Amino acid sequence: MFTKQRSRRFGVAITAAAAATVLALTGCASSGDGGGDGGGDDANLSVTFLPKNLGNPYFDTSSAGGQEAVEEFGGEFAEVGPTEASPTSQVSFIQTAAQQGVGALVVSANDPEAICDALDEASSAGVKVVTFDSDTNPECRDLFINQATAEGIAKVQVDLIAEQIGDAGQIAVLSASANATNQNAWIEMMEEELAASHPDIELVEVVYGDDDDQTSFDKTAALLQTYPELKGIISPTTVGIAAAARYLSTSEYQGQVALTGLGTPNQMREYVEDGTVTAFALWNPADLGYLAAFAAQALITGEVTGEEGDTFEAGKLGSYEVGADGTVLLGDPYVFDAENIGDFDF
Amino acid sequence: MTATAPAPVPNTRPARTYAAYSRPLWRRVLLTRESAIIGLLVVVIAVSLAVVPNFDSPLTVTYLLRDIAPILLIALPMTLIIITEEIDLSVASIVGLSSVMTGILTQAGWPFALAAITAILVGAIAGVVNGFLVTVVGLPSLAVTIGTLALIRGIAVGLLGTTAVTEFPEFWSDLAKDNIPGTPIPGIMIPFVVLAIAFAILLHFTPFGRSLYAIGLNKDAASFSGIDVGRTKFWLFVMSGTISGFAGVYFTLLYNNARGDNATGLELQVIAAVLLGGVSIFGGRGALHGVIAGVLLIGVLGSALRLAGVTSDIINVITGVLLVLSVVSASLLAWLRRRRISAIGKKKERELAASSS
Numbered sequence: 001m002f003t004k005q006r007s008r009r010f011g012v013a014i015t016a017a018a019a020a021t022v023l024a025l026t027g028c029a030s031s032g033d034g035g036g037d038g039g040g041d042d043a044n045l046s047v048t049f050l051p052k053n054l055g056n057p058y059f060d061t062s063s064a065g066g067q068e069a070v071e072e073f074g075g076e077f078a079e080v081g082p083t084e085a086s087p088t089s090q091v092s093f094i095q096t097a098a099q100q101g102v103g104a105l106v107v108s109a110n111d112p113e114a115i116c117d118a119l120d121e122a123s124s125a126g127v128k129v130v131t132f133d134s135d136t137n138p139e140c141r142d143l144f145i146n147q148a149t150a151e152g153i154a155k156v157q158v159d160l161i162a163e164q165i166g167d168a169g170q171i172a173v174l175s176a177s178a179n180a181t182n183q184n185a186w187i188e189m190m191e192e193e194l195a196a197s198h199p200d201i202e203l204v205e206v207v208y209g210d211d212d213d214q215t216s217f218d219k220t221a222a223l224l225q226t227y228p229e230l231k232g233i234i235s236p237t238t239v240g241i242a243a244a245a246r247y248l249s250t251s252e253y254q255g256q257v258a259l260t261g262l263g264t265p266n267q268m269r270e271y272v273e274d275g276t277v278t279a280f281a282l283w284n285p286a287d288l289g290y291l292a293a294f295a296a297q298a299l300i301t302g303e304v305t306g307e308e309g310d311t312f313e314a315g316k317l318g319s320y321e322v323g324a325d326g327t328v329l330l331g332d333p334y335v336f337d338a339e340n341i342g343d344f345d346f
Numbered sequence: 347m348t349a350t351a352p353a354p355v356p357n358t359r360p361a362r363t364y365a366a367y368s369r370p371l372w373r374r375v376l377l378t379r380e381s382a383i384i385g386l387l388v389v390v391i392a393v394s395l396a397v398v399p400n401f402d403s404p405l406t407v408t409y410l411l412r413d414i415a416p417i418l419l420i421a422l423p424m425t426l427i428i429i430t431e432e433i434d435l436s437v438a439s440i441v442g443l444s445s446v447m448t449g450i451l452t453q454a455g456w457p458f459a460l461a462a463i464t465a466i467l468v469g470a471i472a473g474v475v476n477g478f479l480v481t482v483v484g485l486p487s488l489a490v491t492i493g494t495l496a497l498i499r500g501i502a503v504g505l506l507g508t509t510a511v512t513e514f515p516e517f518w519s520d521l522a523k524d525n526i527p528g529t530p531i532p533g534i535m536i537p538f539v540v541l542a543i544a545f546a547i548l549l550h551f552t553p554f555g556r557s558l559y560a561i562g563l564n565k566d567a568a569s570f571s572g573i574d575v576g577r578t579k580f581w582l583f584v585m586s587g588t589i590s591g592f593a594g595v596y597f598t599l600l601y602n603n604a605r606g607d608n609a610t611g612l613e614l615q616v617i618a619a620v621l622l623g624g625v626s627i628f629g630g631r632g633a634l635h636g637v638i639a640g641v642l643l644i645g646v647l648g649s650a651l652r653l654a655g656v657t658s659d660i661i662n663v664i665t666g667v668l669l670v671l672s673v674v675s676a677s678l679l680a681w682l683r684r685r686r687i688s689a690i691g692k693k694k695e696r697e698l699a700a701s702s703s
Contacts, residue, residue, distance in 0.1 A: 054657065080652070083659050086610060087510070088601050095409040096652045099400045113512035114603040117523070125405070 044103035045075030065289030087111035104296035154189035168200035169231035216243035235261035380636030404530035431629025438612035439498035444594025449511030449604020469591020477583035503606030522599030562629025
């Protein structure tokens with residue numbers, strides 16, 4: 001008897017409360033967002049950005065670039081995404097975009113394969129698919145906006161270190177893990193570039209910090225102990241370069257040993273300001289998002305189909321050409337230094 | 347005056363009790379917790395159809411059912427386990443391990459059907475381990491399955507590392523994804539409906555099912571009345587492992603992706619849906635139709651809110667609030683009721699004291 005009475009009151013209470021919540025939420029949400037979907041007469045310029053996860057400053061910056069572009073060409077911008085970057089977490093958002101019938105989906109893939117089927121289904125529902133930052137298998141999307149090529153990444157780092165140490169002397173590399181495919185490819189290209197264009201620079205050792213802050217910090221200390229003549233360090237990983245900069249900034253080597261590599265402005269700001277680091281490289285995620293949005297527009301309007309050799313206009317960035325495998329290259333990596341670091345927040 | 351005063355006290359409570367039992371059957375059925383959840387589900391669907399753009403498309407049905415299928419499947423044995431006042435937190439890890447086994451064996455050239463059956467067997471073995479530790483060794487299932495959650499996930503991730511197997515025979519992956527011809531309903535719903543009916547019969551219409559409620563309400567009393575508590579629980583964990591293994595094979599085919607970290611966190615979604623569906627975490631109470639409505643409610647709510655452009659963190663908050671409300675409000679209302687009864691009692695006592703003086 002007790003249970004029956006309790007559950008009756010409970011039932012009434014929860015039904016009323018939850019129904020009210022749902023009414024309020026779906027009501028106000030849809031009034032803000034329901035607008036220009038399903039446009040059939042004109043080109044459907046609604047573009048949805050789907051980063052690896054939300055609340056990530058890097059993707060906040062790229063989405064801001066995308067939004068700027070979408071507003072420029074008069075489309076409708078939306079950003080959705082999971083809170084954690086797990087392989088299958090993006091699938092439901094891709095499905096939602098297909099249900100909404102958006103014009104294009106701009107995705108940074110958490111996994112090259114896991115979201116493929118969902119993207120295929122979205123494509124067959126008429127959604128154009130652009131990947132940026134992190135690609136899927138080429139057959140799962142229309143275009144991939146590549147932030148930088150391996151050659152470009154290797155070259156900019158070698159150029160930066162050569163400039164900073166006067167094109168002569170010993171250098172070392174502080175990488176991520178020994179089996180990180182992309183890092184190893186870059187290091188190989190750096191060695192080729194050094195041999196070809198900088199004969200007076202000697203790469204003495206490649207050490208691995210495992211993308212762990214403390215390990216990278218310790219390996220930096222060990223390098224400086226082992227090679228007293230060391231002139232510079234290249235760290236092609238954002239964790240490594242920040243840890244190395246932290247070590248250098250508190251040691252007698254500050255300003256004596258050059259450091260460059262791939263880093264983010266927020267991590268590196270204080271070391272650029274205190275003179276530990278002169279310049280480092282990465283791509284500009286705002287430009288990446290901006291270009292991806294214009295690529296989406298070009299697909300929607302039929303200006304490009306993803307064929308090699310197609311060209312399209314990308315607002316302030318100028319004209320771009322589609323390369324092999326439906327890839328569009330943003331350009332050379334972006335060099336951050338004391339002059340421009342204040343313009344970035346990611 | 348003094349002669350009539352004591353009369354109201356003994357009369358009040360039996361009258362209330364009688365009122366509760368004398369309600370017509372239809373009211374007692376409609377006003378259960380399960381009916382409340384089903385009612386809420388109907389309300390949410392109706393509201394979504396009315397205000398959420400694109401919610402009324404067949405695609406919505408397909409995607410929704412496909413995505414919640416693993417939760418629906420695992421919720422069946424989980425309901426039975428929670429009714430006996432136990433819990434299985436290792437289900438998502440078993441899904442991951444089964445997914446990895448499917449991938450590794452397919453990659454090694456096994457026929458897919460054989461790989462899938464082996465993967466399901468691996469799930470069953472994981473269930474045997476859980477069942478053994480809970481019933482034979484006599485450890486609490488919460489502790490055991492937290493342990494096997496980590497252990498099994500560790501094995502799954504260790505076997506495949508960060509790589510993934512993504513090549514599966516087209517026949518099987520189509521089978522997992524395709525709809526029942528002529529409907530927007532995915533084919534996975536067929537095995538689910540069969541299993542759901544089997545579980546409903548088992549739970550609600552057999553002595554075995556009744557023994558689960560008995561165990562949940564009072565383990566010792568159940569034991570004294572001739573129920574083999576240990577053996578019953580053991581088979582529940584084996585069931586849970588086996589079905590999680592099956593869900594792992596489905597998960598793998600659905601996403602074309604065998605990975606060690608597949609379905610991470612799924613156990614919490616399953617348990618949330620089961621509790622929302624009216625199963626008491628303290629055992630002894632719950633029904634399968636409520637649980638199925640609970641899973642559908644969370645699924646529909648998520649789908650509608652995503653379509654309406656609500657971000658995923660807010661969807662998580664809403665689902666969480668709903669769950670907390672459903673668990674907390676039952677105890678809260680009971681507490682309020684106890685307070686009111688004691689207040690009435692005290693008032694009567696005061697009246698009695700006043701009148702007799």
